[in-house]
Amino acid sequence: RGFSTSSLLLKDIKHVTVIGAGLMGSGIVQVAAQAKYNVTMIDTTDAALENGKNIISKSLKRVARKKFADDEAKQKQFIDETLQYVTLSKDIEEAAAKSDLIVEAIVENIDVKQKLFAQLDKVAPKDTIFCSNTSSLPVTQIAEATSDARKERFAGLHFFNPVPAMKLVEIVRTEKVSDEVYTDLADFTKKVGKTSVSCKDTPGFIVNRLLVPYMMEAMRVIDREEASIADVDTAMKLGAGMPMGPLELADFVGLDTMKFIVDGWEKAGSLDTPLKESQILNKLVKEGNLGRKSGKGFYDYSK
Ligand code: NAI
Structure with missing residues (x-):
């Protein structure tokens, strides 16, 4: 039906737009720029964009020092060259119109995300791939704000914090995501230096589906007064080889975020018992x- 070979359906991703210049968005912008994609970083205010740019600059300095240990000129050149790939903007529609891939990393709120994607669906080219970096919301539900054609091109692209350091990306395939789009995303994640895993659109995907119940059980050990906070963390670090204890890790994630995720899953009746x-x-x-x-x-x- 007009397509000669399936490889022609693959998309040559050149221009990427990342929406949300916070902790995750700025990290995604950075790794994409390091891989020489033209990236537009979008947020709603100049202050938020400035914040994102500062996060990127600081992180790039660290990368540059590692890459070119004693050569300050090369460090500066690397930073300047990488930043040339980054454009800051508040104009979502203009950025969307020229994007091959849009990655959303705004607040974890289903209504706000749906509203954004409904707007994007109207202005982005038909073949632009849409991704959400959501940790805890169903990607399928976010994608409901878009047309049926777009749903085949709408996946989860779940990066981990801190993005420049963490090697994994979970590619979340809803029932609708086409094989071509999955391949494009696997290729993109590889080019930005990450290893991807494929998973279905289920609560917590892979990493959080395993990690969150583990961390919750650690909290229940504290609830039951079976051991101290410090001893739970020491036990899991030295006895189970974890780089961080579960309660330390919960502090790192943010306890409000933990609670938001767990309450959401509980309300949806998502989890069965771990044993x-x-x-x-x-x-x-x-x-x-x-x-x-x-x-x-x-x-x-x-x-
Ligand atoms: P953050 O609060 O650091 O940044 C969010 C940014 O989005 C802010 O700069 C805000 O101004 C902007 N924003 C909010 N609404 C917007 C809109 N309608 N249009 C444009 N920009 C808007 O949040 P963070 O931590 O970067 O999280 C972003 C997303 O990534 C969330 O969906 C979160 O669940 C997900 N995520 C977070 C992880 C983490 O460890 N923090 C890990 C993996 C995913």
């Missing part, structure tokens, strides 16, 4: 695949 039986565990044990000691478990150790 419920697992079919894969039952099956592997029944087969005698007990892990390393039997040569096979989730992975094959026989070779």
